Amino acid sequence: MTEARESATAAPEHGRSVPRRQERGQRRIAQIVSAAAEVFAESGYEDATTNAIARRAGISPGSLYQFFSNKDEIAAALAERYVVELGAAQEEALDLETLRSAPLDEMIAMIVAPLVEFNLANRGFKALFARPDMPAALTEAVAPLHAALLERVKGLVSIRFPELTGDVVDRTATVSIQIVRAMMPLIVAADEGPERDAMVVELRRVLRAYLSGA
Amino acid sequence: MTEARESATAAPEHGRSVPRRQERGQRRIAQIVSAAAEVFAESGYEDATTNAIARRAGISPGSLYQFFSNKDEIAAALAERYVVELGAAQEEALDLETLRSAPLDEMIAMIVAPLVEFNLANRGFKALFARPDMPAALTEAVAPLHAALLERVKGLVSIRFPELTGDVVDRTATVSIQIVRAMMPLIVAADEGPERDAMVVELRRVLRAYLSGA
DNA sequence: GACAAACGCGAGTGATTGCTCGTATTCTTC
DNA sequence: GAAGAATACGAGCAATCACTCGCGTTTGTC
Numbered sequence: 001m002t003e004a005r006e007s008a009t010a011a012p013e014h015g016r017s018v019p020r021r022q023e024r025g026q027r028r029i030a031q032i033v034s035a036a037a038e039v040f041a042e043s044g045y046e047d048a049t050t051n052a053i054a055r056r057a058g059i060s061p062g063s064l065y066q067f068f069s070n071k072d073e074i075a076a077a078l079a080e081r082y083v084v085e086l087g088a089a090q091e092e093a094l095d096l097e098t099l100r101s102a103p104l105d106e107m108i109a110m111i112v113a114p115l116v117e118f119n120l121a122n123r124g125f126k127a128l129f130a131r132p133d134m135p136a137a138l139t140e141a142v143a144p145l146h147a148a149l150l151e152r153v154k155g156l157v158s159i160r161f162p163e164l165t166g167d168v169v170d171r172t173a174t175v176s177i178q179i180v181r182a183m184m185p186l187i188v189a190a191d192e193g194p195e196r197d198a199m200v201v202e203l204r205r206v207l208r209a210y211l212s213g214a
Numbered sequence: 215m216t217e218a219r220e221s222a223t224a225a226p227e228h229g230r231s232v233p234r235r236q237e238r239g240q241r242r243i244a245q246i247v248s249a250a251a252e253v254f255a256e257s258g259y260e261d262a263t264t265n266a267i268a269r270r271a272g273i274s275p276g277s278l279y280q281f282f283s284n285k286d287e288i289a290a291a292l293a294e295r296y297v298v299e300l301g302a303a304q305e306e307a308l309d310l311e312t313l314r315s316a317p318l319d320e321m322i323a324m325i326v327a328p329l330v331e332f333n334l335a336n337r338g339f340k341a342l343f344a345r346p347d348m349p350a351a352l353t354e355a356v357a358p359l360h361a362a363l364l365e366r367v368k369g370l371v372s373i374r375f376p377e378l379t380g381d382v383v384d385r386t387a388t389v390s391i392q393i394v395r396a397m398m399p400l401i402v403a404a405d406e407g408p409e410r411d412a413m414v415v416e417l418r419r420v421l422r423a424y425l426s427g428a
Numbered sequence: 429g430a431c432a433a434a435c436g437c438g439a440g441t442g443a444t445t446g447c448t449c450g451t452a453t454t455c456t457t458c
Numbered sequence: 459g460a461a462g463a464a465t466a467c468g469a470g471c472a473a474t475c476a477c478t479c480g481c482g483t484t485t486g487t488c
Contacts, residue, residue, distance in 0.1 A: 019433075019434060019435090020433080020434080021434080022433090022434060022435080022484095022485065022486075023485095024434080024435065024484085024485080025434070025435070028435080028436095044347045044349075046260050046349075047349065049474085049475060049476080050475075050476060050477075051475075051476085059436075059437085060436065060437045060438055061437090061438070061476085061477075061478095062436070062437055062438065062439095062477090062478075062479085063435070063436050063437070063438095064477095065476090065477065065478075066434080066435065066436075067435095069477090070476075070477080071476070071477095126346065126347065127347060130346045130347070131345060131346065131347065132340060132344045132345065132399040133258050133340065133341060133344065133345065133399075135258075135260075135261065171412065171413075171416060174400070175397070175400075175416050175420065178396045178397060178400060179393065179396060179420065181396060182392045182393060182395060182396030183389070183392060185346040185347075186388065186389075186392060198385065199385075202385060202389050205424065205427060206389065206393065206420065206423075206424050209420075209423030209424050209426070209427055210419065210420050210423050210424070212423070213419060213423055233463075233464060233465090234463085234464080235464080236454095236455065236456080236463090236464060236465075237455095238454085238455080238464080238465065239464070239465070242465080242466095263444085263445060263446080264445075264446060264447075265445075265446085265447095273466075273467085274466065274467045274468055275446085275447075275448095275467090275468075276447090276448080276449085276466070276467055276468065276469095277465070277466050277467070278447095279446090279447065279448075280464080280465065280466075281465095283447095284446075284447080285446070285447095
């Protein structure tokens with residue numbers, strides 16, 4: 001999935017048909033992914049046309065297909081970017097000590113805050129992540145994103161609740177992710193200010209209530 | 215939305231262009247809606263073609279458009295059917311006394327059980343209801359379904375928690391619905407047996423935890 | 429500076445799909 | 459039993475959209 005196309009340093013892979021990218025090409029790829037994020041955010045995945053993405057990126061449809069061989073590959077590249085950026089945002093905000101010993105409230109606030117910020121800053125995120133029913137190709141493209149998030153949350157859960165067995169950690173993480181996925185559209189859609197804050201509070205309450213029984 | 219087309223008893227509406235349906239037509243309409251439920255369940259709304267729905271219903275595309283003037287109208291009719299059927303299933307299962315005074319656990323179990331059954335029996339339901347991002351036309355078609363469910367849940371919440379203000383009832387109901395929406399795909403996708411039962415238990419736990427603080 | 433590879437263009441293609449239209453059949457009503 | 463309305467058909471239209479192709483331009487390499 002998007003393999004060598006992404007690796008900027010042109011690893012000496014024996015790739016046959018994949019061209020060795022020049023700097024110009026790297027920039028274009030980044031432009032295209034950014035444009036896709038915008039268009040997905042506005043129209044959703046299905047209604048986002050590849051021509052619209054190209055136009056938004058300021059290039060021709062033909063040029064777009066020089067870098068991505070189909071629409072799903074663009075989604076996969078965007079998903080990969082999201083994994084990296086969300087990971088960075090979270091690591092920056094996480095403090096292991098708090099995670100282990102602070103009140104559950106505090107821990108949840110620490111995790112939820114950057115998540116909300118990320119979703120507000122990246123409105124395209126939910127187009128790739130928040131849908132329960134996706135076209136098969138998109139599901140595949142986004143699978144690494146899901147896997148990465150699940151692993152991350154499983155890590156958090158087992159740090160906080162070291163006594164839980166693997167099965168339970170798994171289920172708890174899955175449910176927690178699902179709760180966040182469900183609430184995030186409400187938060188993003190709410191007007192900035194007290195209304196949105198109230199929904200964030202609800203999200204924290206749900207998580208706290210659920211996890212305090214774990 | 216689908217107005218007179220649905221009313222079997224041919225109310226004396228002054229409808230101009232809407233033909234007075236014969237019995238044959240009523241049967242066809244029911245067939246089409248059932249076929250749509252199947253095809254939506256299998257392919258999702260977007261990938262379900264009107265020709266596929268017609269084929270499934272055993273009629274020609276032309277005949278389909280004799281009864282529905284576009285795809286969204288079919289979705290709206292299906293949504294309407296779901297409102298009625300889900301309402302019936304719930305009313306059958308609800309017991310006001312339990313609702314008022316039984317332990318929260320019991321109340322939640324009483325509400326969740328028919329919901330799960332309904333979702334298992336009507337796999338197309340989530341294609342219309344569970345998506346956070348829908349094409350505008352579909353959103354509109356399904357709006358009455360959403361409104362009906364929200365009202366119903368608000369009723370339940372304020373019966374159980376009569377001290378809550380309208381605002382809070384509203385928010386609590388919205389969040390509760392969102393939780394169910396989020397968990398249901400997990401439940402439906404799980405293998406029948408202990409795996410699915412475990413997810414149902416999780417749903418009940420989340421709701422109980424959330425609502426016990428209300 | 430010459431050659432190849434990467435980049436770039438945008439009109440166009442092929443496939444899909446929601447929906448129509450001309451026409452034929454069945455039902456209702458008188 | 460005749461007329462009009464409803465039902466039925468299915469080939470095909472019009473629009474959309476992911477993607478291609480031929481050809482021109484820029485960049486890197488020797």
